[in-house]
Amino acid sequence: MNGMSRRPLSWIPPAAAGALLLSLWYGVKRLFLIPSFVLPAPDEIIAAGWHERHTLLASVLVTGRGALLGFLAAVGVGFLLSFVMALSQPLKRSFYPYILMLQMTPVIILAPIFVLWLGQGLPAIVAVTFMICFFPVVANTTMGFISVDRNLRELFVMCRASRWQEIVHLRVPGAMPYFLTGMKIAATLAPIGAITGDFLAGSQQNGVAGIGFMTIVYFSQLKIPALFATGLVACLLGFIFVGGVNLLHWLVLRRWHDSMTGRDS
Amino acid sequence: MLAGAPMVSLRSSSLVRLDRVGKSFGNGPPVLAGIDLAAAAGDFVAFLGPSGCGKSTLLRLIAGLTPATAGEIEVAGRPPEQARGESFLVFQDPNLLPWRRVAANVELPLELRGEARAGRRERVRQMLDLVGLHDAADRFPWQLSGGMRMRVSIARALSVAPRLLLLDEPFGALDEITRDRLNEDLLAIRQHDPFTAFFVTHSVAEAVFLSNRIVVLAPNPGRIAAEIPVPFPYPRLPELREAPSYLAVLADVAKALRAVLP
Numbered sequence: 001m002n003g004m005s006r007r008p009l010s011w012i013p014p015a016a017a018g019a020l021l022l023s024l025w026y027g028v029k030r031l032f033l034i035p036s037f038v039l040p041a042p043d044e045i046i047a048a049g050w051h052e053r054h055t056l057l058a059s060v061l062v063t064g065r066g067a068l069l070g071f072l073a074a075v076g077v078g079f080l081l082s083f084v085m086a087l088s089q090p091l092k093r094s095f096y097p098y099i100l101m102l103q104m105t106p107v108i109i110l111a112p113i114f115v116l117w118l119g120q121g122l123p124a125i126v127a128v129t130f131m132i133c134f135f136p137v138v139a140n141t142t143m144g145f146i147s148v149d150r151n152l153r154e155l156f157v158m159c160r161a162s163r164w165q166e167i168v169h170l171r172v173p174g175a176m177p178y179f180l181t182g183m184k185i186a187a188t189l190a191p192i193g194a195i196t197g198d199f200l201a202g203s204q205q206n207g208v209a210g211i212g213f214m215t216i217v218y219f220s221q222l223k224i225p226a227l228f229a230t231g232l233v234a235c236l237l238g239f240i241f242v243g244g245v246n247l248l249h250w251l252v253l254r255r256w257h258d259s260m261t262g263r264d265s
Numbered sequence: 266m267l268a269g270a271p272m273v274s275l276r277s278s279s280l281v282r283l284d285r286v287g288k289s290f291g292n293g294p295p296v297l298a299g300i301d302l303a304a305a306a307g308d309f310v311a312f313l314g315p316s317g318c319g320k321s322t323l324l325r326l327i328a329g330l331t332p333a334t335a336g337e338i339e340v341a342g343r344p345p346e347q348a349r350g351e352s353f354l355v356f357q358d359p360n361l362l363p364w365r366r367v368a369a370n371v372e373l374p375l376e377l378r379g380e381a382r383a384g385r386r387e388r389v390r391q392m393l394d395l396v397g398l399h400d401a402a403d404r405f406p407w408q409l410s411g412g413m414r415m416r417v418s419i420a421r422a423l424s425v426a427p428r429l430l431l432l433d434e435p436f437g438a439l440d441e442i443t444r445d446r447l448n449e450d451l452l453a454i455r456q457h458d459p460f461t462a463f464f465v466t467h468s469v470a471e472a473v474f475l476s477n478r479i480v481v482l483a484p485n486p487g488r489i490a491a492e493i494p495v496p497f498p499y500p501r502l503p504e505l506r507e508a509p510s511y512l513a514v515l516a517d518v519a520k521a522l523r524a525v526l527p
Contacts (some may be wrong), residue, residue: 151360154330159377159425160349169373173364256364256405 040225049229055214056233063210064237066122067194070129071241074186077130078137079179086145086171096142103135107193111200120203125210128197133186140185144178145171177257180249187245191237211237279303280341280429280461281327287335287486288322296322298486300336304478306428309455309462311476313469313518315526319487320465321357324431327463328354340429350378353427357434359414361406361421368393368402371421378425392420395454412443419451423458432464436471448474449503456500469518473511474501479518483525491521 022042029039036044049056081099085092107128114124148171156166198212209217211234218227254260286300297319304310312320325331326338329345329352340348353374361370368389375385393399396416406414415435422430436444448471455462466472472479476495483490495514497505505511 149360151356151358152362154354155356155360156377157330158328158349158354159374161377165377169377170362173362176364256407258407261405261407 037224044225045228048225052226058208059211059214060233063194066125067129067190070126071133071190073130074133074137078134082138082141085142107131115201124201125197129190129193132189132193136185137182140182141179144175148174184245187241190241280306282339285336286333289334295486298488306461309476311472311479312465313472314482318482318484321433324433328431352429353422354431355418355422355435359418363406367404367417371424374425392424396420412439430460430462434465473514481521490525
């Protein structure tokens with residue numbers, strides 16, 4: 001069991017490190033007389049964020065929506081595709097190289113193509129997020145479906161289980177830890193994907209735009225503290241995503257999986 | 266009637282019959298060669314031999330998990346792959362599904378057979394009572410000791426009431442006290458629920474305590490070197506372990522085993 005988080009006073013080391021980093025920040029800024037349009041002080045960032053709170057909240061919702069839709073699409077399609085590839089070795093051998101190819105193609109290149117096909121805005125952002133999240137889900141889940149203990153498979157043979165029964169009762173539950181690991185990686189990438197998509201393919205509608213687009217706006221207006229605040233907000237969005245998947249991981253695996261039962265095995 | 270009926274050979278009074286059975290993997294040397302063996306219903310046959318003599322392979326052939334490359338095997342008058350419902354192999358490792366609770370693990374073979382839920386539940390309850398684990402029904406495998414996990418594995422195998430139970434060193438990973446206890450319990454279960462057993466082990470004492478026949482295997486290729494009857498009637502009590510007649514058989518078997526060691 002990870003005892004660190006259970007110990008009372010465990011917040012002290014990270015708090016101390018945070019205080020150290022903050023004083024370094026202020027110290028460097030004061031010592032080298034760095035102006036706020038190059039490096040704003042933390043309190044200026046907070047203040048700018050508060051001042052821009054309505055815009056930022058709206059942009060987080062826009063980006064969050066794109067990230068969530070792209071993430072869910074990647075998880076759903078990724079799971080199904082892995083499932084199909086686990087069913088058939090020839091199918092896997094045939095398609096896996098192309099999935100890999102898709103992953104190797106930089107999103108920066110794909111984004112304008114998506115804009116061409118889907119137009120500026122949400123659909124293109126979702127597509128970019130999907131592209132970024134898809135591969136870790138497929139790679140991990142496929143691995144989960146194929147790494148089934150040989151003895152367990154023989155147990156099913158002995159019980160004269162059908163192929164379908166083997167999948168439902170053995171392969172799918174056995175693949176869950178891998179699937180959730182893929183989802184965790186995808187969850188860290190989803191906000192980044194949506195912000196990137198937003199940056200490359202976003203637009204402002206009724207004065208509302210996503211985080212990626214707002215960075216362009218703030219930069220062009222030289223609202224540098226607000227630009228930094230945008231980063232802070234993006235970071236919070238990432239934590240929300242990872243927290244959500246961690247919760248799911250806990251709900252699904254807490255009863256039986258080694259990662260949750262406190263066993264080292 | 267006679268013309269259309271499947272051939273029932275006269276020899277099929279034996280539940281298991283092996284006729285010049287051999288096994289090799291790929292182009293490698295044979296792992297097993299010329300195995301002749303017949304076991305009647307109710308036999309408890311122990312297989313003893315040094316590592317690498319093909320004991321586990323022999324069980325896997327009989328379980329129909331891998332085909333023999335020579336000779337012929339019959340279980341309940343059928344080839345082993347078709348007799349899978351009649352036989353069940355208990356692995357060295359308890360081999361439980363970690364995401365299923367104890368009761369659901371025991372239920373698995375019945376579920377895969379498509380049996381009705383109510384009947385399944387009742388059978389699971391009986392099996393857990395039989396192996397002394399009714400209090401652990403709702404636990405997960407990781408919450409059990411090694412001995413308890415093995416009991417679950419045995420309960421799961423017995424849930425389908427196989428006529429032939431194949432056990433591949435089931436207690437090999439357990440300490441001696443737990444192992445003795447499980448040996449006694451296995452015999453007690455068999456009093457209640459008679460099955461024919463093939464039991465692979467490295468332990469001479471375990472083989473003598475459990476079986477009525479001990480088959481000693483020699484390696485390279487795996488073959489039957491000796492067969493020793495164990496004359497003690499069932500039910501057997503733990504005190505048998507101190508009886509001079511038991512110790513005499515133990516010595517005989519140890520001697521036979523020493524003869525096949527390189």
